[in-house]
Amino acid sequence: MTYRVTLIPGDGIGPEVTEAMRRVVEATGVEIEWDIQEAGAAVMEKYGTPLPEQVLESLRRNKVGIKGPITTPVGTGFRSVNVAIRQALDLYANLRPAKTIPGVASRYEDVDLVIVRENTEGLYAGIEHEVIPDEAAEAIRIITRKKSERIVRFAFEYARANGRKLVTAVHKANIMKLTDGLFLRVAQEVATEYPEIAFNDRIIDNLAMQLVQRPHEYDVLVLPNLFGDIISDLCSGLVGGLGVTPGANIGDEIAVFEPVHGSAPKYTGQNKVNPTATIRSGAMMLRHLGEIEAAERIERAVARVIAEGKYVTYDLKPTRDDPTAVGTREMAEAIIRAL
Ligand code: NAD
Numbered sequence: 001m002t003y004r005v006t007l008i009p010g011d012g013i014g015p016e017v018t019e020a021m022r023r024v025v026e027a028t029g030v031e032i033e034w035d036i037q038e039a040g041a042a043v044m045e046k047y048g049t050p051l052p053e054q055v056l057e058s059l060r061r062n063k064v065g066i067k068g069p070i071t072t073p074v075g076t077g078f079r080s081v082n083v084a085i086r087q088a089l090d091l092y093a094n095l096r097p098a099k100t101i102p103g104v105a106s107r108y109e110d111v112d113l114v115i116v117r118e119n120t121e122g123l124y125a126g127i128e129h130e131v132i133p134d135e136a137a138e139a140i141r142i143i144t145r146k147k148s149e150r151i152v153r154f155a156f157e158y159a160r161a162n163g164r165k166l167v168t169a170v171h172k173a174n175i176m177k178l179t180d181g182l183f184l185r186v187a188q189e190v191a192t193e194y195p196e197i198a199f200n201d202r203i204i205d206n207l208a209m210q211l212v213q214r215p216h217e218y219d220v221l222v223l224p225n226l227f228g229d230i231i232s233d234l235c236s237g238l239v240g241g242l243g244v245t246p247g248a249n250i251g252d253e254i255a256v257f258e259p260v261h262g263s264a265p266k267y268t269g270q271n272k273v274n275p276t277a278t279i280r281s282g283a284m285m286l287r288h289l290g291e292i293e294a295a296e297r298i299e300r301a302v303a304r305v306i307a308e309g310k311y312v313t314y315d316l317k318p319t320r321d322d323p324t325a326v327g328t329r330e331m332a333e334a335i336i337r338a339l
Pocket of ligand 1: 068082243259260261262275315
C-alpha cells in the first residue's frame with residue numbers, strides 16, 4: 001500500500017528538518033508518495049498569498065500532511081500561515097507530547113506530559129483592531145461551548161485510548177470569568193462522562209510554576225489556544241528543548257503533523273539544527289496511518305542515537321559549542337543506521 005501525504009517543507013530550517021524526516025520515514029520501508037506543497041513568504045510573489053489554495057486542496061485530498069515551520073512576520077505583515085491552515089481545515093486539536101528521552105539532558109527524569117491545545121479560537125481568532133492608531137489596540141478572545149466541548153472531549157478520549165489517568169483543565173477563570181469561566185464549566189461537565197479518568201483544574205500562572213517544580217503531578221493538560229501554545233514550549237523545555245518535541249494538528253478528517261518549534265531563521269541552511277522533533281512528528285504520522293511498527297522503530301532508533309550521544313546536534317551536547325556536534329543530515333543518517 002502506498003500512502004499519499006502532503007509535505008510542506010516550510011521555510012527557515014523547515015526544508016532541512018523535513019528532508020531529514022522524509023529520509024528516515026522512507027528508510028522504514030513504508031511506501032509514501034509525497035505531494036510537495038510550498039507555502040510562506042517565498043510564494044507570496046508568485047501567488048499573491050502565503051497560503052495558496054492548492055496547499056489546502058492537497059491536504060483536503062490526502063487527509064494527512066506533515067509540515068516544517070513557516071516564518072510569521074512579527075508585528076506587521078501577513079497573518080500566520082500555520083494558524084490559517086489549522087483554522088481553514090478545522091484542525092482543532094493541537095497534540096504535543098512532552099516525554100523524557102533517556103540521554104537528553106534535562107532537569108527531571110521521567111517527565112511524561114501530553115498537551116492538548118485548542119487550535120482554532122481563543123486569542124488566535126485574529127480579531128484585532130486599532131482603537132486609536134498608535135495609542136490603543138484591542139483583541140477579541142473567543143471561547144465557545146462547542147469548541148471547548150470538543151477539545152476537552154478529545155483530551156479525555158486521548159486519555160482513555162492511551163491509558164492516561166488524569167486530565168487537568170487549565171484556565172484563568174478567576175479573571176476572565178466569562179470566557180474561561182465557560183471553558184472550565186464545560187470541562188467539568190465533560191469530565192463527568194469519563195468517571196474512570198481523574199479530573200482537576202488549575203489556574204494558568206499557578207500551573208506554570210507547578211510544572212517547573214513538580215511536573216510529575218500532571219498527565220494530560222487541556223488548554224485554550226494561547227495558554228496551550230505557551231505551556232507546550234515550557235513542557236518542551238522540561239524534556240530537552242524545542243529540538244526534540246513533536247506535534248500534531250488533528251481534526252475530524254484531516255491531520256497535519258509538525259514539530260513544536262518554529263523556523264529558527266538564524267540557522268537557515270546551516271545543516272545545524274536538531275531534526276528529532278520533525279522526525280518524531282513523522283513517527284506520530286505513521287502511528288496515525290496505522291503503521292505502528294514503523295513508528296516504534298523510528299522512536300527506538302531516535303532514542304538509541306540520543307542515548308549514545310555521539311551523532312547528535314549541538315543542542316544535545318553537554319555544551320552548545322561542543323566541537324563533536326554533528327549536523328542535521330548526519331544525525332538523520334545515524335538514526336537511519338539505527339533503524
Ligand atoms: P523558534 O522555535 O524558531 O526558535 C527558538 C529557538 O529554539 C531558536 O533560536 C533555537 O535556538 C531553538 N530551536 C528551534 N528549533 C530547533 C531545532 N530544531 N534544533 C535546535 N534548536 C532549535 O521560535 P522563534 O524564534 O520564536 O520563531 C521563529 C519563527 O518561527 C517566527 O516567525 C515564528 O512565527 C515561527 N514559528 C512557526 C511555527 C510553526 O510553523 N508552527 C511555530 C513557532 C514559531
